[in-house]
Amino acid sequence: MAQYGRIEIHLADLLEKSGLSKNKLCHRAEMQRTQINGYCNNTISRLDIDVLARLCYALNCEINDLLEYIPPDQKDAD
Structure with a gap:
């Protein structure tokens, strides 16, 4: 799978910037912790x-x- 790159999720960064706790996000997004x-x-x-x-x-x-797409390392693709 690494040959195609990967998707990175920046939820932790967004939570920190927003000042929301995980508990508040759980409530607002109606999701489990x-x-x-x-x-x-x-x-x-x-x-x-x-x-x-x-x-x-x-x-x-x-x-x-x-979400961020991280392309594969060119050394790995060769």
Whole structure:
């Protein structure tokens, strides 16, 4: 999978900038804390578009604030 790059989730950074606690985000986005932790720690394996919409709504951000595509290292591709 690394040959295609990866998606990085910046939820922890957005939470810190917003000043919201994980508990408040759970309430606003109607999500479980374990799910929030998975997104904060980049440990999820599949993105859910409904969850992404909830996070963007709750944090008043754009999807490109939340997600970043990291291309593969050119040395790894050769």
